[in-house]
Amino acid sequence: MPEAVWLDLATARGQPDRVQAAVVANPAPGSLQGFARLRLIQSLWAGVDRLLSDASLPADVPLARMVDPALTRAMAETALWATLALQRGFFDYARQQRAGLWRQHAQRRADEVPVLVLGQGEMGTAVAHSLALQGFAVTGWATRPGQAASGVRRIAGRGALHDALAGTQVLINLLPLTPATRALLDADLFAAMPRGAAVVNLARGPHLVQADLLRALDAGHIGHAVLDVFDSEPLPPEHPFWQHERVTVLPHVAAHTDERSAAAVVVDNLRALQRGAPLRHLVQRERGY
Amino acid sequence: MPEAVWLDLATARGQPDRVQAAVVANPAPGSLQGFARLRLIQSLWAGVDRLLSDASLPADVPLARMVDPALTRAMAETALWATLALQRGFFDYARQQRAGLWRQHAQRRADEVPVLVLGQGEMGTAVAHSLALQGFAVTGWATRPGQAASGVRRIAGRGALHDALAGTQVLINLLPLTPATRALLDADLFAAMPRGAAVVNLARGPHLVQADLLRALDAGHIGHAVLDVFDSEPLPPEHPFWQHERVTVLPHVAAHTDERSAAAVVVDNLRALQRGAPLRHLVQRERGY
Numbered sequence: 001m002p003e004a005v006w007l008d009l010a011t012a013r014g015q016p017d018r019v020q021a022a023v024v025a026n027p028a029p030g031s032l033q034g035f036a037r038l039r040l041i042q043s044l045w046a047g048v049d050r051l052l053s054d055a056s057l058p059a060d061v062p063l064a065r066m067v068d069p070a071l072t073r074a075m076a077e078t079a080l081w082a083t084l085a086l087q088r089g090f091f092d093y094a095r096q097q098r099a100g101l102w103r104q105h106a107q108r109r110a111d112e113v114p115v116l117v118l119g120q121g122e123m124g125t126a127v128a129h130s131l132a133l134q135g136f137a138v139t140g141w142a143t144r145p146g147q148a149a150s151g152v153r154r155i156a157g158r159g160a161l162h163d164a165l166a167g168t169q170v171l172i173n174l175l176p177l178t179p180a181t182r183a184l185l186d187a188d189l190f191a192a193m194p195r196g197a198a199v200v201n202l203a204r205g206p207h208l209v210q211a212d213l214l215r216a217l218d219a220g221h222i223g224h225a226v227l228d229v230f231d232s233e234p235l236p237p238e239h240p241f242w243q244h245e246r247v248t249v250l251p252h253v254a255a256h257t258d259e260r261s262a263a264a265v266v267v268d269n270l271r272a273l274q275r276g277a278p279l280r281h282l283v284q285r286e287r288g289y
Numbered sequence: 290m291p292e293a294v295w296l297d298l299a300t301a302r303g304q305p306d307r308v309q310a311a312v313v314a315n316p317a318p319g320s321l322q323g324f325a326r327l328r329l330i331q332s333l334w335a336g337v338d339r340l341l342s343d344a345s346l347p348a349d350v351p352l353a354r355m356v357d358p359a360l361t362r363a364m365a366e367t368a369l370w371a372t373l374a375l376q377r378g379f380f381d382y383a384r385q386q387r388a389g390l391w392r393q394h395a396q397r398r399a400d401e402v403p404v405l406v407l408g409q410g411e412m413g414t415a416v417a418h419s420l421a422l423q424g425f426a427v428t429g430w431a432t433r434p435g436q437a438a439s440g441v442r443r444i445a446g447r448g449a450l451h452d453a454l455a456g457t458q459v460l461i462n463l464l465p466l467t468p469a470t471r472a473l474l475d476a477d478l479f480a481a482m483p484r485g486a487a488v489v490n491l492a493r494g495p496h497l498v499q500a501d502l503l504r505a506l507d508a509g510h511i512g513h514a515v516l517d518v519f520d521s522e523p524l525p526p527e528h529p530f531w532q533h534e535r536v537t538v539l540p541h542v543a544a545h546t547d548e549r550s551a552a553a554v555v556v557d558n559l560r561a562l563q564r565g566a567p568l569r570h571l572v573q574r575e576r577g578y
Contacts, residue, residue, distance in 0.1 A: 010466075022499075070398060073398070073399075073424075074377075074396055074398075077373055077376070077377060077399070077423075078377065080369075080373060080423075081370060081373040081374055081377065081379060084366055084369060084370040084373070085370055085374075087365075087366070088366060088367065088370065088542075089542070090370060090539075093538075093539050093540065093542065094383065094537070096540070097531060097538045098532075099533075099539070100526050100531050102522075102523035102524060102540040104540050104541065104542050104545075105542070107363055107542070107544075107545045107547065108367070109359060109362075109363075109547070133422075134369075135362075144421070152411040165493075233391075234391035235391060237389055242386060242389045243387075243389075248383070248386070249386045250379075251381050251382065251385070251392060251393050252393065253378070253382065253393050253394070255396075256393075256396045258396065258398070260420060275523075
């Protein structure tokens with residue numbers, strides 16, 4: 001283990017030459033400047049887009065993302081809950097309850113609900129696999145061709161994405177936020193989906209063009225949206241998503257780092273740093289994740 | 290196959306001596322009288338409590354329940370959706386959304402949520418198994434000792450039930466409705482559960498004492514209820530469940546017979562009848578299911 005661990009930035013700043021590793025959760029921009037001996041920046045979050053947007057982040061220090069099995073599992077739970085609710089109409093029944101309406105809808109089998117998972121990294125792969133186990137017809141869209149999870153059809157590239165959208169009932173976004181994926185969920189993408197399809201955004205707010213989604217919802221083209229992330233968080237009180245009857249708003253809770261398992265992940269990387277062993281889950285800064 | 294199939298009761302009544310099998314979905318009491326050669330009553334529903342409450346039901350004609358794989362699977366989906374929502378607080382977040390409230394709660398792992406499934410027949414076993422696969426700590430309560438599903442702790446008897454309730458966070462009822470199970474979910478049972486636990490009734494309305502549940506909810510002892518079945522259906526417009534913020538009302542949709550797979554089940558039993566082979570899924574009338 002490192003010879004010293006400080007739990008506050010002020011103490012670390014008092015002896016900047018002793019700091020070899022920083023374990024951080026989206027610190028204020030500039031926080032990581034001035035540590036000449038820094039050899040590892042370990043994020044406690046899976047998404048490092050906000051860290052990378054800090055222009056003062058030391059360019060030559062390895063940056064590691066959090067890959068916590070409990071976080072991955074929590075994401076798979078949220079995606080499964082949302083997809084089951086969309087398959088079986090439970091969001092519709094909740095709306096009916098508020099209106100005092102007793103009305104039964106047709107029951108769809110899981111294999112009649114094609115699900116498209118955007119992103120086939122750690123979390124996208126786990127989500128796709130969990131949904132396939134439950135019987136859903138799952139396609140996983142990746143940046144590059146590669147090995148699909150069991151029971152999942154894997155596709156890659158923009159052309160394949162456009163084709164897959166036409167047969168998608170539930171779209172689940174688990175992409176990293178990069179210049180290439182920002183605003184991917186826009187009016188064009190919604191228009192490529194069949195009428196009544198659903199959108200589930202569990203990744204980052206700026207993946208989705210909020211105004212385009214509102215228009216697609218209000219036109220009845222998108223049937224429902226489950227949103228865990230937003231351009232501005234907390235979602236501002238006046239935002240129309242809050243009271244929209246076809247939007248489920250979650251307060252960024254789809255998956256949190258679990259301190260119990262994440263601590264072990266951090267310790268493993270700190271030990272590797274000390275031994276000079278390879279560091280795990282390193283970010284490739286040029287691709288953005 | 291039988292020599293003739295009629296799709297309406299009036300035609301059948303016109304030639305009562307030709308009717309050998311009746312395929313029914315809760316017909317009006319008395320409907321099955323007067324068919325002297327009737328040799329099978331095949332229910333299209335899994336629950337036959339309403340059929341058995343018809344005193345004029347021919348006493349000596351075999352009665353078969355519907356055991357449809359699609360229906361069993363739909364029930365497992367509904368139970369999984371409800372349990373995931375309770376584990377991860379998604380009903381709470383829906384309530385927060387209506388109030389415009391952005392607030393995050395602690396994230397529980399599935400293995401931290403003990404689930405008790407009442408009933409270990411066709412559906413209870415499938416539900417318990419599906420929840421165990423998802424990582425929940427599942428106990429299945431059966432009338433008699435027997436083989437547990439993989440990953441499920443099986444218990445039997447009233448004493449064991451009382452002990453198990455103290456450690457239960459989510460109670461899921463899948464019992465058949467019989468004199469022994471009627472009103473089992475009452476104030477005593479709720480009091481035996483820990484504060485904040487949830488009740489999911491997917492079986493029959495009269496299993497649950499509605500007034501006792503309302504009192505337990507309003508006292509904050511029961512944290513949430515998911516109810517698919519009621520004493521009177523449709524649930525009357527003035528019933529307090531409709532607008533209760535800690536009750537999820539479903540309009541009896543937890544699991545419907547799927548006509549595609551159920552048709553095959555019915556045909557199998559009709560063929561067995563014709564060949565004189567053993568009939569499947571026969572009800573033991575003295576036990577009530």
